[in-house]
Amino acid sequence: xxxxxxxxxxxxxxxxxxxxxxxxxxxxxxxxxxxxxxxxxxxxxxxxxxxxxxxxxxxxxxxxxxxxxxxxxxxxxxxxxxxxxxxxxxxxxxxxxxxxxxxxxxxxxxxxxxxxxxxxxxxxxxxxxxxxxxxxxxxxxxxxxxxxxxxxxxxxxxxxxxxxxxxxxxxxxxxxxxxxxxxxxxxxxxxxxxxxxxxxxxxxxxxxxxxxxxxxxxxxxxxxxxxxxxxxxxxxxxxxxxxxxxxxxxxxxxxxxxxxxxxxxxxxxxxxxxxxxxxxxxxxxxxxxxxxxxxxxxxxxxxxxxxxxxxxxxxxxxxxxxxxxxxxxxxxxxxxxxxxxxxxxxxxxxxxxxxxxxxxxxxxxxxxxxxxxxxxxxxxxxxxxxxxxxxxxxxxxxxxxxxxxxxxxxxxxxxxxxxxxxxxxxxxxxxxxxxxxxxxxxxxxxxxxxxxxxx
Ligand code: SF4
Numbered sequence: 001x002x003x004x005x006x007x008x009x010x011x012x013x014x015x016x017x018x019x020x021x022x023x024x025x026x027x028x029x030x031x032x033x034x035x036x037x038x039x040x041x042x043x044x045x046x047x048x049x050x051x052x053x054x055x056x057x058x059x060x061x062x063x064x065x066x067x068x069x070x071x072x073x074x075x076x077x078x079x080x081x082x083x084x085x086x087x088x089x090x091x092x093x094x095x096x097x098x099x100x101x102x103x104x105x106x107x108x109x110x111x112x113x114x115x116x117x118x119x120x121x122x123x124x125x126x127x128x129x130x131x132x133x134x135x136x137x138x139x140x141x142x143x144x145x146x147x148x149x150x151x152x153x154x155x156x157x158x159x160x161x162x163x164x165x166x167x168x169x170x171x172x173x174x175x176x177x178x179x180x181x182x183x184x185x186x187x188x189x190x191x192x193x194x195x196x197x198x199x200x201x202x203x204x205x206x207x208x209x210x211x212x213x214x215x216x217x218x219x220x221x222x223x224x225x226x227x228x229x230x231x232x233x234x235x236x237x238x239x240x241x242x243x244x245x246x247x248x249x250x251x252x253x254x255x256x257x258x259x260x261x262x263x264x265x266x267x268x269x270x271x272x273x274x275x276x277x278x279x280x281x282x283x284x285x286x287x288x289x290x291x292x293x294x295x296x297x298x299x300x301x302x303x304x305x306x307x308x309x310x311x312x313x314x315x316x317x318x319x320x321x322x323x324x325x326x327x328x329x330x331x332x333x334x335x336x337x338x339x340x341x342x343x344x345x346x347x348x349x350x351x352x353x354x355x356x357x358x359x360x361x362x363x364x365x366x367x368x369x370x371x372x373x374x375x376x377x378x379x380x381x382x383x384x385x386x387x388x389x390x391x392x393x394x395x396x397x398x399x400x401x402x403x404x405x406x407x408x409x410x411x412x413x414x415x416x417x418x419x420x421x422x423x424x425x426x427x428x429x430x431x432x433x434x435x436x437x438x439x440x441x442x443x444x445x446x447x448x449x450x451x452x453x454x455x
Contacts, residue, residue, distance in 0.1 A: 016129055017050040018057050025073060026063025028211045028244065030093060032164045034061045036149050037092070037121060044122035056087040057125070060109075062095035064181050066345050070095040070102055077107035090125060092118050094181035097142055098349055104137060114139035115182055119149050142183040150188050150196075159397045159428050160406070161205045162244075165193055165228065166212030173273075174284045175316065175344065175352040178213060185217035190231045197236040204428055206394055207240035207265075207406075208232075215243065216250030226255040233261055239430065240394065240408060245269045245311070248295035249287045256302055265408040266306040268299060273313045274323075275330040282318040283352070289330055300335035305389070307382075307410040308336040314371055315344040315364025317355040324367050332374060337382045339375035340445075343368040376442055383438030383448055386411055390434050390455060397427045402449055411435060413452035422454055 020041065024034040037059060041047050058080050063069040077089050090111045091103045097114040104112060111128055113121045117138040127133045148167050168183040169176075188196075197208055210229070212218065218225040225243075232241065242265045251268075258264055274280050277288040299306050312331075314324070331339070343364040346353040359367075386409070393405035393413050403412035404423055413433055415423050423431065433452040440448025 015046055015048045016055075016126070017048045017053050018055050019051050019053040020047065020049050020057045020059065022059045022061060023076065024061045025069055025093065025095075026065060027213075028162050028209075029164055029167065029213055030061050030063060032162055032211065033093070033118070033149065034059075037061065037118070040119070040149075041122050041125075044126070046122055046126035056084065057090060058087060059090045059092065059121075062091060062093035062099075064094035064098050064177050064347075066347055068345065070099045074102050074107040077103070077109055081108055088129075090121070092121060094178070097139065097181045098177055100137060100139060110136070112137045112139070114142070116140045116142050116145055119147060142180065145183040146186065148186040148188060150192060158205060159394060160207040160209065160240075161200050162209045162211045163193065163196060163200070164188070164212055165210050166215055166218045168217075169214040170217055171214060171286070172284060174282065175273075175313065175347065175350055177347050177349050180349060182213055185214060185219070187212075187218050187220055189220045190223055190228050193228060194231055194235040197232055197238050201236060201238050204397070206238070206428055206430065207242065208238050209242045209244055211244040215245065216247050224252075225250065226252050226258060229255065229258050229264070233258065233263060239263055240265055242267050243269075245271045247271060247285070247287065248291045251295055251299070256298065259303055262408075265410070266303045267408070267410045268306060268308045269310070270295075270308065271311040273311060274316065274319070275312075275327040275334075276319070276323040279316050279319045279323050279327070283313075283316060289326070293330065293334060296334045296336055305386075305409050306337075309338045309340060310336055311340045311342065312371055313342050313344050314367035315359040315361075317344065317352055317358050319344075319359060319367075328367075328370060328374070331371070336378070338379045339371055341368045341371045341375065379448075380438075380440065380442065383440060383450075386435050386450065387438060388435065390432060392430050393433045393452065394430050395423050395426050395428065402447065405431070405433070405452070407433070407435075410447075412447055412449035414449050415452055415454070419452070419454045 022034045022038055024031050060073050062073040073095055080087060080089055088110045091109045092113045096112050100112055103109040113124055124138055166185060166187045168185045169179045170185045172179050200208060215225055218228060241263055248270060272292050273283055275289050275292050280288055299308060391407035391409055393407045395405045404415050405413045432455050434455045436451035438448055438450050
């Protein structure tokens with residue numbers, strides 16, 4: 001049955017009263033998509049979420065960035081089916097698109113709705129439950145996908161919000177499966193996003209993180225990422241913006257200028273993956289060590305106290321010992337704050353995984369350990385350098401174990417005693433603080449936090 005028939009209008013009947021739970025794997029974009037799935041399910045009129053209902057539906061929004069990520073989802077399905085075989089398990093997300101057979105052959109999922117059909121999940125599930133469709137898998141060529149799901153649920157209890165501006169990717173880096181899971185790059189228009197940011201502001205959000213699969217690919221006709229950022233600064237009252245992952249060559253001069261606006265938090269997450277030109281070429285990245293160097297130096301010169309986190313892969317198949325040393329010493333010599341280090345792992349369906357030469361796993365781990373050690377001392381030093389500084393902290397509406405607030409410079413802060421009381425009276429507001437002692441379990445992948453006092 002192809003999806004043309006699925007869209008046939010049909011007589012409204014009693015909505016399904018179900019106990020629906022969603023499990024999200026992977027990145028912030030998937031978290032955003034899960035919010036969208038839930039919103040669409042309940043706005044479709046087909047479903048009422050009834051936590052007392054014995055009829056349970058588990059929706060798994062999967063990630064395929066590594067083979068392990070897909071295996072995690074398969075493991076969960078087997079557990080769910082073992083614990084309560086009558087429950088319905090629906091698989092969607094990136095693994096549903098690129099690892100479909102794992103869910104039909106290995107794990108007994110009831111319904112597989114690949115990314116190509118994700119926006120139709122409510123209709124497919126409704127008709128599946130009514131026995132109107134017998135197919136188990138809904139999937140088509142992801143590169144034909146033009147639409148882009150927008151407008152995830154607004155969670156008014158949140159202070160900071162991730163806003164998806166783009167999906168898909170046109171780069172095809174040799175180690176990455178994402179373009180095959182999410183299709184070509186598609187962007188939401190500047191106008192829709194401006195309206196969305198105003199909605200988020202009216203709902204009490206005071207920071208927006210622009211996110212996507214490859215936001216550097218953002219395009220609304222002739223307008224690019226920097227034009228979107230400029231429009232959001234002009235058209236909306238949102239007091240704080242942060243950008244998620246960017247490549248070194250995607251911070252244009254115009255974007256750098258926009259960072260002079262205090263509403264742009266001086267926080268960069270850069271996916272450099274390596275700092276060795278030969279390895280970057282083999283990864284099919286569009287920049288060399290020179291661009292990495294120039295961008296990091298420019299950030300440190302143009303912005304006051306920036307936080308720069310970077311993703312690096314250790315042990316890419318063609319990375320020789322000398323290539324790694326080149327990356328290591330280049331990074332040791334450059335300004336940044338923290339590294340997120342990933343030992344290379346083969347992802348079937350990518351060109352890199354088929355390369356004859358692969359770096360032995362113990363060497364990948366050893367290279368990753370050295371980069372993490374480098375990052376630890378750098379992050380610890382950054383923490384010490386913040387002590388005593390005055391910064392603007394956004395007080396979170398929901399305090400977490402790690403933070404009562406976050407500064408523009410990406411410092412998690414926690415208050416004590418009287419200040420905690422006062423902060424509790426200013427939830428969702430920005431207050432001036434002085435940073436005290438830095439607390440961080442050396443080696444932990446979690447961010448540290450600072451004691452803070454109101455000033
Ligand atoms: S830019 Fe490269 S690594 Fe990033 S999503 Fe696209 S293909 Fe994957």
